[in-house]
Amino acid sequence: MSPLPRSARVPALVAVLGLALLGVHAGVASPTGDISDHYTDHLRHMSEAQALVERGFAIYRAPYAEAAQGLHPCPDHIGLFPDRTAPYPPLGILLHWPLGALERAGKLEPATAHRLMALLWLAVGLAAGALGLVLLRPHGRWALAGGFLLLLPLLIGMGANGFYDVVYLLPGAAGLLALVRGRPGLAVVLLGVCAALHFRALVFAPAGLWALLATWRARRGAAIATGAVAALFILSAAASAAALQGTLETIPAHNPVHFSHLLRGKIAPVLFVVFSVATFGYLLRIRHTWSALTVLAAALVALLDRSHGYWHALPLVVPPLVLAAERSPTAEPTARPWQITWGWALVASALAFRLPFTPYWQWLVDAAMRRVT
Numbered sequence: 001m002s003p004l005p006r007s008a009r010v011p012a013l014v015a016v017l018g019l020a021l022l023g024v025h026a027g028v029a030s031p032t033g034d035i036s037d038h039y040t041d042h043l044r045h046m047s048e049a050q051a052l053v054e055r056g057f058a059i060y061r062a063p064y065a066e067a068a069q070g071l072h073p074c075p076d077h078i079g080l081f082p083d084r085t086a087p088y089p090p091l092g093i094l095l096h097w098p099l100g101a102l103e104r105a106g107k108l109e110p111a112t113a114h115r116l117m118a119l120l121w122l123a124v125g126l127a128a129g130a131l132g133l134v135l136l137r138p139h140g141r142w143a144l145a146g147g148f149l150l151l152l153p154l155l156i157g158m159g160a161n162g163f164y165d166v167v168y169l170l171p172g173a174a175g176l177l178a179l180v181r182g183r184p185g186l187a188v189v190l191l192g193v194c195a196a197l198h199f200r201a202l203v204f205a206p207a208g209l210w211a212l213l214a215t216w217r218a219r220r221g222a223a224i225a226t227g228a229v230a231a232l233f234i235l236s237a238a239a240s241a242a243a244l245q246g247t248l249e250t251i252p253a254h255n256p257v258h259f260s261h262l263l264r265g266k267i268a269p270v271l272f273v274v275f276s277v278a279t280f281g282y283l284l285r286i287r288h289t290w291s292a293l294t295v296l297a298a299a300l301v302a303l304l305d306r307s308h309g310y311w312h313a314l315p316l317v318v319p320p321l322v323l324a325a326e327r328s329p330t331a332e333p334t335a336r337p338w339q340i341t342w343g344w345a346l347v348a349s350a351l352a353f354r355l356p357f358t359p360y361w362q363w364l365v366d367a368a369m370r371r372v373t
Contacts, residue, residue, distance in 0.1 A: 014133070018126040025122050025160055026115065032076060033114035034161040036363070038372045042117045042162030044080040046100030047072045048093050052086075059086040059093070060243035063250065073103035074110040085247040089237035091196040092164060118162035125159030125166035131173035135180070135321050138329035139338065143320070146342035150360045151317045154310075157363030163311040168198040172318065176207060176325040184214035185226040192230025196237050203301050203315035206293035207322055248306065255308040257352045262303070272351045273299065279344040283323070286337060291323040295344065302352050310359030313352070316345045 030037035044064065050071040051059045059067040065082030072078050086093060096117065103113035129152045136143040159166050175190035191208040194201045208230070216223035253260050262269035276299035283292035298315040305312055320341045327337065346358065355362040355373055366372050 014130055018123075018130070021126065021156065022119060022123060025119055029115045029118060029160075031111040031114065032162075033111075033116075033118035035118075036161055036367050036372060037370070039161040039163070040076075040080050042096065042121070042164065043077045043114060045086075045088070045093055045096040045164065046103070046113075046117065047077040047080075048086045048088075049095075049097035049100050050104060052090060052093050053097060057240070057243045060240055061085065061247065071104075073100050073113065076110060076114065084250045085244060087244060087248060087251065088198060089196055089240050091193075091233070091236060092167065092198050095164060095167065095197075114162075118160065121162055121164050121166055122156065122159030124170055125155035128166055128169040128173055129155045131170065131177060132317075132321055135173060135176055135324040139324055139327065140333065140335070142335040142338035142342070143324060146317075146320055146338065146345070150342065150345060151320075153364070154313060154317065154360045157360075158311040158314070160367075161311070161363060163309075165198060165200065165311050165314055168194050168201040168204075169314060169318075171197070172201065172204045172207070173321060175204070175211065176321055179207070179211055179214065180325050184211045184218060185222045187211035188215055188223075188226040188230050192233040195230075196233035199237065199241070200301050200305070200312070200315050203294060203297045203318045205297050206290050207325070210290045210326075251306045253306045255302070255305050255312075255352065256354055257302055258306060259303045268351050268354075269303070272302070272348060275344065275347060275351070279340060282340055283319075283337070288323055288326050288337065290326050291319055291341065294319040294322040295341075299348070302348070308353055310353060310355060310362050313349045313359040316348050316352075320345065 025035065028035055032040060033042060047068040048059050048064070050073070051068040054071060055067065063083045063085060064080065067086070068077075099108065099113045099117050099120075102108045103110055108116070129147075132151050133144065133147050136147045155166055155169070171190040171194040175187040175194065178184070178187035178190060188208065188211045191204050191211055194204050195208070212223060212227055215226055256266070257269040257272040259269070262273065276295055280292045280295045283295060298319055301315045320338065323337060323341050349359050353359045357365050362373055
């Protein structure tokens with residue numbers, strides 16, 4: 001058998017490592033599906049999906065205990081933040097419906113359904129990470145270092161613990177790749193799908209505008225058509241946001257940089273805003289406008305986010321991906337833009353999450369020590 005060509009070795013190695021991680025997860029996952037034997041968001045979403053199909057937007061107007069009453073696939077899905085509504089768009093919640101329905105119908109044992117749910121998100125996280133590395137690879141070691149040290153560990157931890165947030169990064173990264181490869185119309189649709197999956201996908205709004213403008217310049221008819229498709233996806237998320245009005249107060253504002261703390265004069269949000277504006281200014285000065293705007297979008301998501309689980313840090317690693325799409329691989333070879341942008345992702349996460357090993361690695365420490373920080 002002839003050896004693999006050099007260009008195929010890295011993708012093959014990534015594929016082998018990905019399959020190995022999926023195998024490890026299948027062996028170590030708890031009966032609730034996650035590797036920390038603690039996180040249950042995916043279990044709650046599986047019940048919410050049943051309620052969304054059978055009771056519609058009640059999940060956005062009534063607390064979980066009421067909206068999903070009598071529809072739980074098994075007792076493990078009961079009592080998970082019962083006083084809170086579902087702050088996620090319909091498409092994102094519905095992704096949990098098939099496995100939840102199979103469990104509820106008795107076609108799958110509870111532990112099997114729970115493990116498959118988290119295993120699915122790990123697989124999606126690995127796929128999103130692979131696309132991110134494809135974006136970063138042409139830009140050298142500093143670009144890739146952030147991908148391997150921050151982006152990929154975070155996605156693995158999120159997926160392995162059942163957080164479906166990994167899903168919105170997949171069409172987001174695919175949309176950026178479509179932009180790089182001269183297919184802005186496809187990028188518009190993919191970024192519309194991204195927005196329909198999760199409210200934190202707001203971080204991709206500048207990239208969506210970039211794709212729409214690029215499509216308009218190429219073909220106005222295509223821009224109108226793809227823009228209309230993207231708008232339909234976005235409207236589904238907007239409808240759920242409208243239904244949620246007045247219910248978000250059930251989620252405490254524990255995020256250290258939530259804007260309410262900014263109004264109280266706390267130091268962490270002030271430093272977060274100053275550092276974010278400085279990074280925005282630097283990227284704008286070197287004419288990476290869309291990357292600069294994405295830093296502001298990521299900062300806005302963090303300022304509006306009421307919770308601060310480590311998986312909420314995903315928007316902070318999106319600006320480097322946009323930088324990879326915006327910056328030509330043939331540009332002057334300088335490490336500074338990557339050092340600044342990845343540095344912002346690291347320091348901003350330390351301010352917003354206050355975890356000793358940062359949100360990118362803390363999940364691994366916690367899993368090894370069988371505790372949760």
